[in-house]
Amino acid sequence: MLTIKNFKIFINTDKLIDIEHFSFQKGFLYSIFGRSGIGKSTLLKGIGSLIEYQGEIFFGDTISNKNLNVREMRKKIHYVRQEPRFLSGTGLDNLKYIFKLNENRNMRFDEDLAYMFADKLNIERELFYKDVKNLSGGEKQRLSLIRSLIIQPDFILLDEPSSALDIHTEELLIKLLHEIKREIGVIVVSHSTNFIINSDKKLLLSDKKINFLDYEVNEDLIKKIIEEHNG
Amino acid sequence: MGESVKDISMLSMIFLYLLSGGLTLILYVLNLGIVKDFLTSLLRMSVQLFFGSIVLMYIFKINTYWIVLIFFTVMTIVASHTIIKKSKVTGWFIYPVIFIVSFTMTFMFQVVIVGNTIWYDSRYFITISGMVMGNSMNACALALERFNGELKENGDLIETLFSFGANNFEAVSEFFKRSIRSALMPIITNMSSVGIVFFPGMMTGQILAGADPGNAVKYQIAIMVTIAISVVLSTMLNLYFMMNRHFSKGIFKQ
Ligand SMILES: Nc1ncnc2c1ncn2[C@@H]1O[C@H](COP(=O)(O)OP(=O)(O)OP(=O)(O)O)[C@@H](O)[C@H]1O
Numbered sequence A: 001m002l003t004i005k006n007f008k009i010f011i012n013t014d015k016l017i018d019i020e021h022f023s024f025q026k027g028f029l030y031s032i033f034g035r036s037g038i039g040k041s042t043l044l045k046g047i048g049s050l051i052e053y054q055g056e057i058f059f060g061d062t063i064s065n066k067n068l069n070v071r072e073m074r075k076k077i078h079y080v081r082q083e084p085r086f087l088s089g090t091g092l093d094n095l096k097y098i099f100k101l102n103e104n105r106n107m108r109f110d111e112d113l114a115y116m117f118a119d120k121l122n123i124e125r126e127l128f129y130k131d132v133k134n135l136s137g138g139e140k141q142r143l144s145l146i147r148s149l150i151i152q153p154d155f156i157l158l159d160e161p162s163s164a165l166d167i168h169t170e171e172l173l174i175k176l177l178h179e180i181k182r183e184i185g186v187i188v189v190s191h192s193t194n195f196i197i198n199s200d201k202k203l204l205l206s207d208k209k210i211n212f213l214d215y216e217v218n219e220d221l222i223k224k225i226i227e228e229h230n231g
Numbered sequence B: 001m002g003e004s005v006k007d008i009s010m011l012s013m014i015f016l017y018l019l020s021g022g023l024t025l026i027l028y029v030l031n032l033g034i035v036k037d038f039l040t041s042l043l044r045m046s047v048q049l050f051f052g053s054i055v056l057m058y059i060f061k062i063n064t065y066w067i068v069l070i071f072f073t074v075m076t077i078v079a080s081h082t083i084i085k086k087s088k089v090t091g092w093f094i095y096p097v098i099f100i101v102s103f104t105m106t107f108m109f110q111v112v113i114v115g116n117t118i119w120y121d122s123r124y125f126i127t128i129s130g131m132v133m134g135n136s137m138n139a140c141a142l143a144l145e146r147f148n149g150e151l152k153e154n155g156d157l158i159e160t161l162f163s164f165g166a167n168n169f170e171a172v173s174e175f176f177k178r179s180i181r182s183a184l185m186p187i188i189t190n191m192s193s194v195g196i197v198f199f200p201g202m203m204t205g206q207i208l209a210g211a212d213p214g215n216a217v218k219y220q221i222a223i224m225v226t227i228a229i230s231v232v233l234s235t236m237l238n239l240y241f242m243m244n245r246h247f248s249k250g251i252f253k254q
């Protein structure tokens, strides 16, 4: 379980996020949506310990940002960017590099695990040997997801993970996330109505808060909700 | 050092300035847009060197450790200030880094290599530290500017590395290396072409002053190694302190 308490994020002096209490459970695929610029990426980066925030992030009952160092926090509750960034070299170089970091010296790069995820996302193995700068946007997005999955975080925070994918590949991604959600909690920010409809818990970010929608939604309703909360 | 250098007469100096005037005219006619820069630089060089020679004469005459220290401190302030202005970074740490590295390396050159028992012997100390500091200054300005530029441009990559548990140094090490490499390039190029393509000022000066070329070469090697070490040390320290300014509470700040 991942719980945020009295969670506030300020950008310059504006309060963008103000959440008293919210819990995410493993075993569900969460989707967060809301109008552009409302603070969805900011919220995920905050929970991923990559920007400054006030408040507490618990995972489990006792472990929190107060007693776990920030590097460990970032790996356990792990943010994945919308536009991925890589070091120069091949995809494989980039996957291996993660395990050279001092913090990860006790982990081992599991090539088979990487290929398993690649198969499920319709990524050819040859692609791992290509220079990352030649990969397409969608290939980069999937490679970056694989890179993040192989460190086996507790929760993964995906920022518009299907923004560069076609509808078919998006379906593959949704399927994979449902498969892993019991081991790795999944929280996704998405503008894709398909993604939102196929998630287990739909969350609307508006008014600086996370609002849980406890009713069924369809494409038109999602559009209407975003429209209503515009402004 | 044998006989002394032939003096350049006042008439010759006037001739040189006339030549500079001719050069200015050519620059003006070609419309290169650097006439003003050239003239101000010429003026600055003349004034600075003129007063420099007076100050040096005075210091060489007094030749005590405190006058050397005072002058060395002034040099440090000017050099550090130049680094800050050229690289457009701010950081008080630049002053002590330049002071400590240049002082230590000049001291080493003077006492350990040359074997001078008076460490502050101003004829050596001021000139050698000037070369050491000048090279460190250029390298640090280059390295700091490059480093800050790289960090500004690559904030997203740094954030990505952080998300995988990288520590501060790991997150910026690639840019750290690139910046040091770019700062070291000039001195490495210099080292490999010295003696073939060009004869450095110090060596030329010694030979003109009548010194044995063999000895002048030894001095040249000693000073180049000393400079290389100073450049590496001062850029590494400055980049290290600069790096820490980009982080607060473990979070990257552009
Ligand atoms: N580092 C920053 N400096 C200044 N403003 C920022 C910064 N980060 C975010 N903002 C501002 O905060 C607001 C929220 O940005 P955020 O990226 O979280 O929006 P979003 O909901 O993810 O939007 P989108 O759906 O377009 O991705 C925006 O107005 C943005 O301009």
Ligand SMILES: [Mg+2]
Binding pocket: A040, A041, A042, A159
């Ligand atoms: Mg966003």
